[in-house]
Amino acid sequence: MSTSLDGLPVVVIGAGPVGLAAAAHLAERGITFTVLEAGDTAAAAVRQWAHVRIFSPWRYNIDSAAARLLTDAGWVRPDDDKLPTGGQLATDYLQPLADLAALKSSVRYNARVTAVTRLGLDRLRTAGRDTMPFLIRLADGEEVLARAVIDASGTWDTPNVLGASGIPAHGETASSSFLEHALPDVLGADRDRFAGKRVLVIGAGYSAANTLLLLAQSPGTDVTWAIRADTPARTYGGGSADALPARGALGTVLREHVEAGRINLVTGFAVQTLSPLPGGGVEVSDGTRTIAADRIVSATGFRPDHTITTELRLDLDPIMGAARTLAPLIDPNEHSCGTVPPHGAAELTHPEPDYYAIGAKSYGRAPTFLLATGYEQARSVVAALAGDWEAARDVQLDLPETGVCNSNVPVESDSIDGGCCGTPAAVEPAGRGLATGVAGGLLSTPLTLVSVSTPAEGEQAGGCCS
Missing domain, CATH: 3.50.50.60 (FAD/NAD(P)-binding domain)
Known part of the structure; x- marks a missing residue:
């Protein structure tokens, strides 16, 4: 079986803040992409906590490439010092971003991904693996081919169980x-x-x-x-x-x-x-x-769902469920949100070429993820996919030593x-x-x-x- 990667898009899974940031960076670099979003609108998960106000002001919640594209289209940037709710984040920033001409035709809604693999290859096959496209199967049976995959699907749909031992408590499912x-x-x-x-x-x-x-x-x-x-x-x-x-x-x-x-x-x-x-x-x-x-x-709390990628060669840390190189940098036993070192494509790389999990999913079970971190991950990964390794390695992150979480206290x-x-x-x-x-x-x-x-x-x- 022979299929060229030429002309195939980069597939981004998820149209949340980090997925759309990746799309913005891809658009700026002129790289063909498709965003697959399980919901019927951009930021579907964010809208489920629309009533919650975020601790961090607008200036830390807007990706740089997204801001450039939006500003060029006449977008009026929110006051950098105000604290948005989840609903405002979705309606005042993320939906306008998804609706930009540079992104809109490449964003597909109601497109839930159920599996990611290599065309014609399971995880055991090595020969020719890096030259075969990714095959992404959707819930309706449609299959999409891609030259690379950026998985920004997050963790909202996979909350932790109540059982104290990490498995459901007796009677939890029935209740x-x-x-x-x-x-x-x-x-x-x-x-x-x-x-x-x-x-x-x-x-x-x-x-x-x-x-x-x-x-x-x-x-x-x-x-x-x-x-x-x-x-x-x-x-x-x-x-x-x-x-x-x-x-x-x-x-x-x-x-x-x-x-x-x-x-x-x-x-x-x-x-x-x-x-x-x-x-x-x-x-x-x-x-x-x-x-x-x-x-x-x-x-x-939440945990990542890696079941869609069981036929890919992922090197996951056995404790964090994050990329093995990234795991010690985000270990909540050692780091708060603000003490996580800068990291990008190099730390997010797996043995499976051109597959990257970014955003909250990249952190596995660690609860120390920051939105600004996800934006820098997106920038670095897109630079790597563009072959610009100098930019991919030039990861810069200025984080607070305290976390950026949610607040309902005005x-x-x-x-x-x-x-x-x-x-x-x-x-x-x-x-x-x-x-x-x-x-x-x-x-x-x-x-x-x-x-x-x-x-x-x-x-x-x-x-x-x-």
Whole structure:
């Protein structure tokens, strides 16, 4: 079988922030490409947490090549210092990017990828492998050929399980009707499923914190928060000493709700069993204690899905599930979001030539991914595919030592100088009472900018912006 790679596109899997950044860089270099997006719109996953405000301001959420293309088309750039919601990120930046003439005809929606392999070759065959095109099979059976693959499909669709041992807890699958994905819109579109119910939130990251703060305002809702750790100190973070104002406020207000009894905290709780209750709801057990709930929010993080590439030769770290060379650079036991070293195509390379996983998927199980990191990955990988190895190796990344995560805590002004990089102002609660309403899906506890501070020593950050 002989098929030339000439004229075949680079296939990008996923039309999220990093996938579209790769498309922008490919367009700038004049490389033919096709973006395959499983959803029916750009940024389909981002839109599922549209109500959540991001910790980092606009300046850190826009890719450089995307900005150039958009500006040339007359796009009005958002205020660099404002903090966008997921919905604003999608509608004000990502959809306009996907709709540009340079990209639009090459972006395909409702095109879910189910397998990536080499045409006529399984993973055992070596001879001629680097000269055969990739074969990408879609859910409807269509097959697409490509000269290279950039997998930016992310991890949103593959959340971690509740079971403490990394596998589903007993009864978890059978109890799926009681489970909610991370970051439900509990005061908006999903309100009816939570108001007045017994709700259990499991997880110690910022996704859990966001949901807990909103649930604390849900009328008549009984809120329980279960974590495996013996203390919630990491979730509470640095409070007013945090370099990211919105994140510091998140921990401060969460602590106040727990101490006031509006949120019932259960520590040292490792989920073992889920069992339906005769009167309705589900009982969750750690083998000793039980918690009864009507709804469970699973905020336990995410993991990559490598099942679509089982016939490719990938060299994955056995712990992280990331490229072996990249894994030690992103190990959350050693690094926070901001201490990850610059990396690009060289660290993302696998034994399978011209296949690259970038974005959140590239980090495997590590929760330290930053959007700015994904943009630099996209730039470097596209440079490598263009044969510009000097540019591919010239990886430059200026990251904060604190993470860039999500926040539902507003500030009196949503412009915060410094944002995730540099030294921004800190925040602290201005009052104990709740405001009269919720605007834009944000927690309406008022906060005031008060001072300037630096990151806490040795701070670790998880659940970073994706």
